[in-house]
Amino acid sequence: MELICPAGTPAAFKEAVDAGADAVYCGFRDETNARNFPGLNFSREELGQSIVYAKARNVQTFVALNTFMRAGCESLWHKAADDAVRLGASALILADFGLMAYVAETYPQQRLHVSVQASASNREAIRFLVDAFGARRVVLPRILTVQDIARLTRQIDCEVEVFAFGGLCVMAEGRCSLSSYATGKSPNMNGVCSPASHVKYRQEGAEMTSELGDYTINRYGPGEAAGYPTLCKGRFSVGEESGYAFEDPVSLDVMDHLDALRDAGVSALKIEGRQRGKAYVAEVVATLKKSLTADASGRAALISRLRLMSEGQRTTSGAFEKRWR
Amino acid sequence: MSTPRKPSLSLGPIYYLWDGAKWRDFYFRIADEAPVAHVVLGETVCSKRQNFTEPHIADVVDRLEAAGKRVTLSSLAMVTLERESQHVRSLVFDSSHPIEANDLAALGLLRGTPHSIGPLVNVYNAATARVLAARGAENICLPPELPMRSICTLAAEMPDFSFEIFAFGRMPLAISARCAHARSKGLTKDNCQFICREEPDGLPLRTLDSQSFLVLNGVQTMSHSCVALVEELTEIASAGISRIRLSPQDCDMVAVVQIYDAVLSGRLDSGEALTRLAAIYPSTPFSNGFYHQEKGAAWVARARNATLGA
Numbered sequence: 001m002e003l004i005c006p007a008g009t010p011a012a013f014k015e016a017v018d019a020g021a022d023a024v025y026c027g028f029r030d031e032t033n034a035r036n037f038p039g040l041n042f043s044r045e046e047l048g049q050s051i052v053y054a055k056a057r058n059v060q061t062f063v064a065l066n067t068f069m070r071a072g073c074e075s076l077w078h079k080a081a082d083d084a085v086r087l088g089a090s091a092l093i094l095a096d097f098g099l100m101a102y103v104a105e106t107y108p109q110q111r112l113h114v115s116v117q118a119s120a121s122n123r124e125a126i127r128f129l130v131d132a133f134g135a136r137r138v139v140l141p142r143i144l145t146v147q148d149i150a151r152l153t154r155q156i157d158c159e160v161e162v163f164a165f166g167g168l169c170v171m172a173e174g175r176c177s178l179s180s181y182a183t184g185k186s187p188n189m190n191g192v193c194s195p196a197s198h199v200k201y202r203q204e205g206a207e208m209t210s211e212l213g214d215y216t217i218n219r220y221g222p223g224e225a226a227g228y229p230t231l232c233k234g235r236f237s238v239g240e241e242s243g244y245a246f247e248d249p250v251s252l253d254v255m256d257h258l259d260a261l262r263d264a265g266v267s268a269l270k271i272e273g274r275q276r277g278k279a280y281v282a283e284v285v286a287t288l289k290k291s292l293t294a295d296a297s298g299r300a301a302l303i304s305r306l307r308l309m310s311e312g313q314r315t316t317s318g319a320f321e322k323r324w325r
Numbered sequence: 326m327s328t329p330r331k332p333s334l335s336l337g338p339i340y341y342l343w344d345g346a347k348w349r350d351f352y353f354r355i356a357d358e359a360p361v362a363h364v365v366l367g368e369t370v371c372s373k374r375q376n377f378t379e380p381h382i383a384d385v386v387d388r389l390e391a392a393g394k395r396v397t398l399s400s401l402a403m404v405t406l407e408r409e410s411q412h413v414r415s416l417v418f419d420s421s422h423p424i425e426a427n428d429l430a431a432l433g434l435l436r437g438t439p440h441s442i443g444p445l446v447n448v449y450n451a452a453t454a455r456v457l458a459a460r461g462a463e464n465i466c467l468p469p470e471l472p473m474r475s476i477c478t479l480a481a482e483m484p485d486f487s488f489e490i491f492a493f494g495r496m497p498l499a500i501s502a503r504c505a506h507a508r509s510k511g512l513t514k515d516n517c518q519f520i521c522r523e524e525p526d527g528l529p530l531r532t533l534d535s536q537s538f539l540v541l542n543g544v545q546t547m548s549h550s551c552v553a554l555v556e557e558l559t560e561i562a563s564a565g566i567s568r569i570r571l572s573p574q575d576c577d578m579v580a581v582v583q584i585y586d587a588v589l590s591g592r593l594d595s596g597e598a599l600t601r602l603a604a605i606y607p608s609t610p611f612s613n614g615f616y617h618q619e620k621g622a623a624w625v626a627r628a629r630n631a632t633l634g635a
Contacts, residue, residue, distance in 0.1 A: 068449035071471075071478035098452025118447075120429055122404045124413065128433025132456070143502035144405055151407065171499040171546070172403060174447060177470045178498050178539075181548055181621035184614070186470060188447060209533075213620055216532040232499075237531045238509040238541065245530055245541070246505050319502045325514035 001261070001292060002268035004062065004161060005285045008040040012278040013050045019285035023060035025093060026050070026274065032080040033064045034117060035274040036191030048087045060090035066115035067191045068096045078102055085110050093139070095174055100133040114138040116163070117174035117187070123155040130158050137161055139270060141173050142252070143319050146260045153265030162261060165284060166272025168252035168318050170232040178231045182213040194230045201226065253315035255291065255303045284309055331589055332562050334582060335363035335489060337572040338399040340497060341542055342374045342521045349381040351573070356392040359582040363568065364389050365425050367399040370500070371543045372409045373517065386422070397423045400431035402445045403500050403544070436460045444468050444491050449475065451482035464489055466570055469496040469552060472618040473560070480565040487567035492554040493581060494572025495527060495540060495547040496621065506541040514544065526575035537610065537635065550612035550622055550635055553602055556595045557616055558588055576606040599630045610635040
């Protein structure tokens with residue numbers, strides 16, 4: 001299985017390449033990609049230099065253009081696709097049908113990957129994307145079990161990539177407007193979720209309250225570490241109970257399923273975390289790379305080291321196991 | 326310039342789980358009393374629920390068609406299981422009615438067959454709408470997240486195409502493989518005992534400071550606020566939008582349809598319409614923030630209706 005690694009900066013890109021990534025994915029510094037955070041992402045020049053660096057080491061570069069084109073402003077996304085192709089991207093990761101059609105028509109030779117944001121979760125959906133746009137690979141939404149994936153890969157003529165480590169969406173990706181309901185900014189339209197610009201922390205006596213927009217997302221008692229108020233990982237009240245109504249503040253870790261995923265026909269494992277620093281990226285990539293070829297005991301040691309990288313956070317294998325539902 | 330045609334009214338699918346008899350009687354009353362041209366129906370949120378309505382679908386469709394309504398069948402929003410794939414296939418291949426696609430599976434299977442696109446498919450621009458139209462889509466209900474500027478741009482770029490706007494009801498905001506509704510009652514999706522039946526208008530989720538925020542509806546998360554695009558109807562009609570969608574809530578939907586019909590016909594002032602809507606669907610604030618390019622929960626209104634928001 002290929003290892004697909006995140007890069008939010010040219011420095012992280014280089015670290016990922018040096019650490020053994022098979023491919024690095026990144027985006028331009030604007031709303032054309034779903035990690036449109038301040039201080040992150042690549043200028044045209046930076047992407048060009050990074051691609052040259054990667055190519056010299058036989059590493060691929062995937063460019064994520066995975067937001068949905070704003071009506072009337074399609075040229076911003078078209079230009080991003082033109083430039084990514086011109087600079088030599090190995091693949092474009094796309095979510096918007098209109099943009100897929102543009103790339104398929106304008107650059108029929110260009111490898112087209114379907115972003116997780118497109119929410120292609122079954123064989124008919126993937127066949128549609130292959131037939132209509134010549135999609136070569138689909139990144140599966142994090143709503144399928146390993147068994148579902150094994151069944152799916154046998155039914156389609158398209159490579160499959162799955163998320164293996166890092167942040168976890170609780171909702172089906174690309175189909176969630178919770179963030180824009182609370183803040184006006186959404187992953188689909190603006191490339192952000194629960195944006196920092198709308199986050200506030202409020203100290204009241206010994207308690208710390210975190211807010212997103214006008215909404216309380218969590219409250220922490222004395223000594224409890226306050227986390228970032230990602231909307232779907234907040235504490236809410238339902239009926240008489242209060243708690244993590246959607247999901248605890250956990251991250252995704254499917255290291256225990258590596259062999260099962262390979263047997264299921266998965267072509268590539270994806271690490272989430274373009275917002276992460278270069279040290280994190282280097283460590284996660286190197287450790288995962290070794291895990292893929294290690295024997296059982298060696299892998300166990302590597303995985304426990306990797307779990308330290310989750311920064312004390314608990315991890316879950318999420319929808320990959322049926323009981324998560 | 327010619328006067329824009331008056332948009333027609335459409336009733337969206339019931340997103341909640343209602344008991345079979347309640348579901349059937351709701352549509353019988355719509356058939357008999359509601360001035361709505363189009364009715365989209367069928368389970369959209371969770372494939373486990375289909376047994377509740379299936380015994381009544383034929384009767385409901387007959388009654389609606391006898392009353393002159395155009396009936397469209399809604400496809401599932403999320404398809405992951407083999408059983409769900411089969412269901413979409415049989416809906417597409419065995420049904421004599423047009424289908425509204427809410428997921429990419431239905432989209433793929435419907436190629437070359439006239440069909441509709443539901444608000445759960447991501448159509449944010451005319452380039453995407455053209456791709457879908459070329460494959461047989463004849464009507465697209467745009468996602469509730471779209472601002473007015475995008476709606477007008479789409480309509481202007483495809484003036485002969487039928488676009489539909491989600492103008493009343495709690496908004497579908499997210500869907501998950503995990504059932505937060507069942508989990509809130511100590512159950513899981515696979516062993517849910519159809520517990521979402523207990524809340525025919527969704528299970529309120531509040532913040533720790535008791536702010537109204539969202540409602541749980543099985544695997545779907547919806548807004549607590551109810552979209553009410555009423556003062557905006559004139560602008561929507563002028564933009565060339567063909568249909569106005571009203572999404573069923575557990576309230577007097579016949580009265581809701583009548584109010585929208587009266588506003589579109591110029592018989593009722595929008596301010597008075599909002600006052601009446603608030604009486605029909607009390608204790609749920611209105612919102613229209615997405616349309617006005619603000620947070621979705623926001624309520625942008627003329628002074629006299631300012632108190633109807635959150």
